[in-house]
Amino acid sequence: MLITNIIRACSTKRLLYEVKLANQTVKKIKPPMHKDKPLKMEDLTKVYLTPLPDSPYVRPFRFNYVQGGKDKNWDMLAVHDSVAIIVFNTTKNVLVFVKQFRPAVYFNCIPPGEREAGEIDTSKYPASLGITLEMCAGIVDKNKSLQEIAKEEVLEECGYDVPLKELLQIASYRAGVGVQGSLQTLFYCEVTDDMKIGKGGGVEDEIIEVVEKTIPEVEKWISGPGPLNTPPSCLFALMWFLRHKADKYRNFRLKPSKTACSEAIPVNVDVFAKTDL
Amino acid sequence: MLITNIIRACSTKRLLYEVKLANQTVKKIKPPMHKDKPLKMEDLTKVYLTPLPDSPYVRPFRFNYVQGGKDKNWDMLAVHDSVAIIVFNTTKNVLVFVKQFRPAVYFNCIPPGEREAGEIDTSKYPASLGITLEMCAGIVDKNKSLQEIAKEEVLEECGYDVPLKELLQIASYRAGVGVQGSLQTLFYCEVTDDMKIGKGGGVEDEIIEVVEKTIPEVEKWISGPGPLNTPPSCLFALMWFLRHKADKYRNFRLKPSKTACSEAIPVNVDVFAKTDL
Numbered sequence: 001m002l003i004t005n006i007i008r009a010c011s012t013k014r015l016l017y018e019v020k021l022a023n024q025t026v027k028k029i030k031p032p033m034h035k036d037k038p039l040k041m042e043d044l045t046k047v048y049l050t051p052l053p054d055s056p057y058v059r060p061f062r063f064n065y066v067q068g069g070k071d072k073n074w075d076m077l078a079v080h081d082s083v084a085i086i087v088f089n090t091t092k093n094v095l096v097f098v099k100q101f102r103p104a105v106y107f108n109c110i111p112p113g114e115r116e117a118g119e120i121d122t123s124k125y126p127a128s129l130g131i132t133l134e135m136c137a138g139i140v141d142k143n144k145s146l147q148e149i150a151k152e153e154v155l156e157e158c159g160y161d162v163p164l165k166e167l168l169q170i171a172s173y174r175a176g177v178g179v180q181g182s183l184q185t186l187f188y189c190e191v192t193d194d195m196k197i198g199k200g201g202g203v204e205d206e207i208i209e210v211v212e213k214t215i216p217e218v219e220k221w222i223s224g225p226g227p228l229n230t231p232p233s234c235l236f237a238l239m240w241f242l243r244h245k246a247d248k249y250r251n252f253r254l255k256p257s258k259t260a261c262s263e264a265i266p267v268n269v270d271v272f273a274k275t276d277l
Numbered sequence: 278m279l280i281t282n283i284i285r286a287c288s289t290k291r292l293l294y295e296v297k298l299a300n301q302t303v304k305k306i307k308p309p310m311h312k313d314k315p316l317k318m319e320d321l322t323k324v325y326l327t328p329l330p331d332s333p334y335v336r337p338f339r340f341n342y343v344q345g346g347k348d349k350n351w352d353m354l355a356v357h358d359s360v361a362i363i364v365f366n367t368t369k370n371v372l373v374f375v376k377q378f379r380p381a382v383y384f385n386c387i388p389p390g391e392r393e394a395g396e397i398d399t400s401k402y403p404a405s406l407g408i409t410l411e412m413c414a415g416i417v418d419k420n421k422s423l424q425e426i427a428k429e430e431v432l433e434e435c436g437y438d439v440p441l442k443e444l445l446q447i448a449s450y451r452a453g454v455g456v457q458g459s460l461q462t463l464f465y466c467e468v469t470d471d472m473k474i475g476k477g478g479g480v481e482d483e484i485i486e487v488v489e490k491t492i493p494e495v496e497k498w499i500s501g502p503g504p505l506n507t508p509p510s511c512l513f514a515l516m517w518f519l520r521h522k523a524d525k526y527r528n529f530r531l532k533p534s535k536t537a538c539s540e541a542i543p544v545n546v547d548v549f550a551k552t553d554l
Contacts, residue, residue, distance in 0.1 A: 045343045052337040058352035058456055060335050063380040066323040067404070068484060074380035075335035077354075077456065081385070103340040103351035104458030105451050108358070127344070132454050172504035173512055174382050176453045177409050179335055179354065181381030183504055207345060227449035227460055233509035235450055239516035 041101040041207045044127035047120040049107075060179075080139040081183040082175060083150045085167070086237045087136055087158055091193040093249055094212035095241065097133050097234075098157050098200075101207065105229060106130025132229045133211065135237050137184075150187045158210050159200035160191040170240060175233065186237055188245070215246050318378040318484045321404035324397040326384075337456075357416040358460040359452060360427045362444070363514045364413055364435055368470040370526055371489035372518065374410050374511075375434050375477075378484065382506060383407025409506045410488065412463075412514050427464045435487050436477035437468040447517060452510065463514055465522070492523050 052058065063074045087096035109129040110120060138153035140146065147167045154162050168188045175184040202208040213221070222228070222238055329335065340351045364373035386406040387397060415430035417423065424444045431439050445465045452461040479485040490498070499505070499515055 040345050043345045047340070047342045050339045050341060052339050052352055055337070055339070055352040058337050058354070060329040060332070060337055062327045062329050062332070063384060064323070064325050064327060065321060065380065067378065068317050068320045070482060072482065075329055075332040076381045076384065077335070078384075079456075101344065102451075102454045102458060103342065104353045104456055105454055106458070107340060107353065107355075108451075108458040108460060130458075132451065134454060171499070171512070173507055173509050174379075174385075174409060174505075175509065176457065177379045177382055177411060177508045179356075179381055180453065180456075181379060181383070181385045181407075183385060184509070185504075205347060205349065222448070227462075228451075230450055231454045231509070232450050232452065232461070232513045235448070236509045236513040236516060239513060239520065243516065243520065 041099075041131060041209065042127045044101070044122050047106075047122055048118060049115065076179045076181070079180050079182045080141050081185075082137055082139045083146055083153065084135040084137040084184055084186050084233055084237065085150050085154055086170070086186065086188045086241055087154060087160065087162075088188070088190050088241070088245065088249070089160075089192065089212065090190050090249070092212060094214055095218055095238075096136070096158050096160075096191070097211045097213060098136050099131060099133055099209040099211045100202075101127055102130050102132045104130075105132055130229075132231070133234065134230060135186075135234050137233075146185050147187070150185075150189075154189065154191070155198065155200075156203050157200050157208050158191075159198035160195045161197045162189050162191050162195055166190065170237075173233075173236075184233060186233070186240075188241070215242075215250050218242070318376075318408060318486065319404045321378070321399050324383075324399055325395060326392065353456045353458070356457050356459045357418050358462075359414055359416050360423055360430065361412040361414040361461055361463050361510055361514065362427050362431055363447070363463070363465040363518055364431060364437065364439075365465070365467050365518070365522065365526070366437075366469065366489065367467050367526070369489060371491055372495055372515075373413070373435050373437075373468070374488045374490060375413050376408060376410055376486040376488045377479075378404055379407050379409045381407075382409055407506075409508070410511065411507060412511050414461075414510075423462050424464070427462075427466075431466065431468070432475065432477075433480050434477050434485050435468075436475035437472045438474045439466050439468050439472055443467065447514075450510075450513075461510060463510070463517075465518070492519075492527050495519070 059078050060075060061078065063076055065072055065074075088094070089096055106125070106127065106129050107115065110125050114120070114125075136153050136157045138149060138156075140149055142149070144152075146169070147164050150167050151162055151164055154160050166189045170186040170188050172183055172185040174180075175182050200208065200210045218238055219242065222235060228235070336355050337352060338355065340353055342349055342351075365371070366373055383402070383404065383406050384392065387402050391397070391402075413430050413434045415426060415433075417426055419426070421429075423446070424441050427444050428439055428441055431437050443466045447463040447465050449460055449462040451457075452459050477485065477487045495515055496519065499512060505512070
């Protein structure tokens with residue numbers, strides 16, 4: 001019963017999203033609004049911590065076992081499996097990322113001594129500390145194929161309507177082996193500007209910004225000293241892209257035709273990073 | 278106070294380890310024993326779940342904030358930052374991994390409907406489901422440099438006494454952006470058989486097996502269909518190694534001298550995987 005309740009509870013928010021999404025035309029997807037102004041992920045105030053009440057999202061429990069004849073236990077969480085998608089736009093020759101405010105990252109940027117002082121000083125610790133650059137991703141909590149869920153996430157977060165057959169399954173791995181252990185499956189897809197039928201940005205209260213980066217920008221970014229505000233799954237995904245796909249598109253951009261100059265064509269990208277995201 | 282307690286509590290187990298380690302000579306590191314037999318990570322029985330009591334390891338809380346004028350909250354965990362180390366043995370020309378039983382991975386391999394039936398049937402769901410292949414790694418919970426902590430982990434888990442200056446810092450990233458958000462710093466080091474002064478295998482009750490894989494074995498493994506029982510940080514680390522280091526050692530192995538044959542020299546590795554770890 002314990003675990004059934006966890007699974008059910010975790011699904012509630014997602015199911016609400018699905019109902020909302022089913023009732024709207026995808027063309028109408030807009031960034032979340034508040035009093036007729038777009039919501040800004042940098043506009044952060046009134047941050048404070050409280051003990052965890054009965055939560056629909058984080059359900060910890062203790063795993064008890066006997067290993068090699070010794071009693072042991074391990075404290076962990078029940079979480080959903082997930083998908084992540086490398087999205088490459090072949091019209092603009094850019095990788096498509098999502099940028100969002102992650103409370104868990106923000107929290108870890110604040111020195112331990114200052115986390116406990118009641119309300120956190122957001123003028124001293126701006127929201128940008130917790131803004132990450134990630135692959136488009138989502139949890140697996142419905143009776144659909146992984147491809148179908150990946151397709152939905154690319155639409156909801158990035159605005160592209162990508163055909164199912166274009167979603168290539170790359171690898172599955174354990175998203176965190178310590179307390180989480182869920183399976184994440186990574187896909188790759190190529191999209192064109194013609195497939196863009198919405199702005200992306202997520203559903204409900206999500207504030208997600210779609211960010212495009214050229215291959216040289218990505219190479220420069222992952223070579224920097226960091227710390228990079230990104231998960232290792234995004235770094236693995238980028239290394240996979242650079243190993244298996246980048247050369248084809250790098251050459252294409254450098255030599256679009258025999259008569260064109262050999263310099264890279266400037267691409268209209270959203271250069272996002274003031275900090276080393 | 279809440280967070281101070283979390284940090285203190287999380288450190289307790291680790292501090293015990295340090296005291297134990299300080300009282301022993303590194304040469305004496307042995308695999309954990311039970312009734313004069315080495316403990317086997319595959320010997321798993323009596324698995325059951327219970328609600329989480331007050332835990333020193335998993336301390337969840339709620340993060341409250343106002344973003345874009347809207348009240349929000351996020352449920353998450355306080356965890357330590359960590360280090361992970363790519364270890365390459367240049368005597369044997371192998372990458373050095375650690376293999377261990379991870380309860381969170383095992384749990385996620387059991388269908389949700391069967392997780393709730395009291396004791397889990399370990400004959401139906403063997404421990405191998407939860408055995409992962411990872412980089413050597415450890416948490417940052419003491420007043421030492423990241424390099425010093427990385428050096429200690431390489432010794433405790435893999436048995437190599439690597440000089441500090443040989444630990445090259447590669448990248449830092451966010452180990453899980455959902456509920457965790459802590460910083461993981463990745464190092465690379467090259468070791469020789471001469472530096473091996475212990476068996477590794479961890480400290481206290483840890484059952485960690487040191488596993489060696491050749492470069493072709495690694496390339497084959499990460500190209501497989503999976504699912505791979507490994508975290509994305511390990512996959513990123515391997516891709517980094519293949520991109521920046523592998524060619525040097527692959528060529529060395531293929532052509533050890535001008536007179537040798539061009540075939541790869543067989544390496545005495547512990548081939549670990551019956552399943553697709």
